[in-house]
Amino acid sequence: xxxxxxxxxxxxxxxxxxxxxxxxxxxxxxxxxxxxxxxxxxxxxxxxxxxxxxxxxxxxxxxxxxxxxxxxxxxxxxxxxxxxxxxxxxxxxxxxxxxxxxxxxxxxxxxxxxxxxxxxxxxxxxxxxxxxxxxxxxxxxxxxxxxxxxxxxxxxxxxxxxxxxxxxxxxxxxxxxxxxxxxxxxxxxxxxxxxxxxxxxxxxxxxxxxxxxxxxxxxxxxxxxxxxxxxxxxx
Amino acid sequence: xxxxxxxxxxxxxxxxxxxxxxxxxxxxxxxxxxxxxxxxxxxxxxxxxxxxxxxxxxxxxxxxxxxxxxxxxxxxxxxxxxxxxxxxxxxxxxxxxxxxxxxxxxxxxxxxxxxxxxxxxxxxxxxxxxxxxxxxxxxxxxxxxxxxxxxxxxxxxxxxxxxxxxxxxxxxxxxxxxxxxx
Numbered sequence: 001x002x003x004x005x006x007x008x009x010x011x012x013x014x015x016x017x018x019x020x021x022x023x024x025x026x027x028x029x030x031x032x033x034x035x036x037x038x039x040x041x042x043x044x045x046x047x048x049x050x051x052x053x054x055x056x057x058x059x060x061x062x063x064x065x066x067x068x069x070x071x072x073x074x075x076x077x078x079x080x081x082x083x084x085x086x087x088x089x090x091x092x093x094x095x096x097x098x099x100x101x102x103x104x105x106x107x108x109x110x111x112x113x114x115x116x117x118x119x120x121x122x123x124x125x126x127x128x129x130x131x132x133x134x135x136x137x138x139x140x141x142x143x144x145x146x147x148x149x150x151x152x153x154x155x156x157x158x159x160x161x162x163x164x165x166x167x168x169x170x171x172x173x174x175x176x177x178x179x180x181x182x183x184x185x186x187x188x189x190x191x192x193x194x195x196x197x198x199x200x201x202x203x204x205x206x207x208x209x210x211x212x213x214x215x216x217x218x219x220x221x222x223x224x225x226x227x228x229x230x231x232x233x234x235x
Numbered sequence: 236x237x238x239x240x241x242x243x244x245x246x247x248x249x250x251x252x253x254x255x256x257x258x259x260x261x262x263x264x265x266x267x268x269x270x271x272x273x274x275x276x277x278x279x280x281x282x283x284x285x286x287x288x289x290x291x292x293x294x295x296x297x298x299x300x301x302x303x304x305x306x307x308x309x310x311x312x313x314x315x316x317x318x319x320x321x322x323x324x325x326x327x328x329x330x331x332x333x334x335x336x337x338x339x340x341x342x343x344x345x346x347x348x349x350x351x352x353x354x355x356x357x358x359x360x361x362x363x364x365x366x367x368x369x370x371x372x373x374x375x376x377x378x379x380x381x382x383x384x385x386x387x388x389x390x391x392x393x394x395x396x397x398x399x400x401x402x403x404x405x406x407x408x409x410x411x412x413x414x415x416x417x
Contacts (some may be wrong), residue, residue, distance in 0.1 A: 055255035058306025060266060096269075110298045116331045116354065117301065119308055128302070159273060165265065167272035 062098065062130035066142040069126025073104040073144030074187050075224030080173075082137045082160060084235045091137030092235050094163040099141060100128040101156040104189050106149030132163075145183050145225060146175075148196040153203035154180050160233050168233040174206045174213045179225065187221045239370075241327065241355040241390075242399040243315050246337070248348040255316065259304050264347045266303035267339050270296055275341075282346070283339045301334035304351070308332060315353040318396060321367065321389040328372060329353045354399065359385075366392050 068075075078099065084092040102108050109126045117124050127146075131139035148154045156173040177200060184190045200206045206213055219225035247256045247263075271286065274293040280286040287293040315327040331354040340346035362369040367389045 055253075055258055055307065055310055057258060058262075058310065060262070061302040061305035110295060115297070115333045115335075117305075117333065119313060119330045119332070124298075125302055125305070161269060165269045167269075170273060170276075 060130060061125050062128055064129050065131060065140060067099070067127055067129035068142065068144050069109070071103045071126050071144055072189065073147070074183055074190070074221055076143045076145045077224065077226040078141040078143055078156065079226065079228045080139050080141075080158065081228075081230040082133050082139070083230060083232050085232050086234050089232060091133070091135065092233065093133055093135045093137060095133045095137070095168070095233070095235065096130060096161040096163065096165065097133065097139045098128070098130045098159040098161070099156055101143070101146040102149060103127055104144065104147040105193070106147045145187075145190070147190055147193065148180075148184070148198075150197055153198045153200045153206055154196055155203075155205070156227075158231060160231060162235055168235055169231065171231060172205055172213060173215050173227070173229050174200050174203075174210060175215060175227075176217055179217045183221060183225075237360045238357050238402040239360045239398050240357055240400040241315075241318075242352055242397050243318050243327075243355075244350050244352045244395045245317055246348065246350045246395070248337075249345040255307060255310070259307050259349070259351075260347065262303040262307075263300055263334075263336075263349050264339065264344055266300045267296065267336065267347065268341055270299045271339075271341055281340055281342050283336050297335050300336060300349075304334060304349075308351070315355060318390060318393070321391065326372065326388055327353075327390070328356045330356065357402075360398075360401075361387060364389065368392065 080097060080099070082092045082095045082097060083089045100108065103126070109124055109128060127143060129141050129143075131141065133139050146154050146156060154175045158169075158171050158173060159167065160169045160171075161167055181195055184193065184195045200210050200214070215227045215229040217225050217227050247259050249260065251257060251260055267283070271283070274290050274296070275286055280289065283293070283296060287296070313328050313330055314325045315329050316325065318325065318327050320326050333352045333354075335350050335352070337348040337350055338346060339348065356372065359371040359373075360368060361371060368391075369387055369389055371385050371387050373386055
């Protein structure tokens, strides 16, 4: 059988879905084309697949709105408005907002003891996320209600950058104690640990600035909660 | 017959030329510049080595900056880049890796150097032929065309490649990584 005919019949048998990648591999304009190709003929020494299949630009794994990953808990929608003190506290667009917080058991995602990560990144980057503000200065994350760990009141970490990545503010968001008490005593899996051991008023981060860092939280254990908070930065 | 896992350390720096490596270089440096600021609160430091020596918590930058390359790791489709069999094919499967910042400098992009160590899936080490390992990536008991034959690969010992774990048994059970690296 002629090679062309064989390929044609094979592709037909494989289905349309396989045609595109194969065509892409043959394209001279493909992005992989500027790797170490050594030309055609018998002198080729570097296989074309050396650099891996079709590298393309990929955003950070942090760039995700739903940051729950594989963590379980009471759903929490996080709405953070970024405003600019240098512009009459108007909404700040295009600000990059990182948030991270602990899971229901009080643990943060990071390396295990071996320093190794799985290629399934959601198993290690949970409860960390990055969004960019729109024209209204708002970023929204879908997460779970954080737990607590000894010595700290419940909180969410926030790092705000300008659009070019320059740090504008590192801060934390506090939670109303009555909501925390409800979640930590009635909802699974929080209730096995009970209420937090550190109140906002005795927390070494929030004690002197709680008015600025306290969030508004509405909702219920069954319906989930929505956290709303405004952060003023100097941009 | 022994079961082994290979490790391969790929270094990426300003001299790296492939498209995949350039993406990793550029995006990991950009992420480094962002995350560095969290620990460099007094703006006293410029390099990762100086910062992490002064502020041990900055060691978390390895993990935090790794978020920038996760997408590129995924694009490898679980095949370790840079290790070819003697047929010139990339073949070695992995699902665990470790990203590290060798060093970097917020003033000088050319000083940015990172490494990714890829850990292979468990392999059967069947023989050693000269500078080559004869291995099989099929450690299970899956059927072959001929019961007397198993599929094998020849891979050359090379710089930055190592055997990092070994199990003297015919049973294909995973070797806990923490026992090896801790």
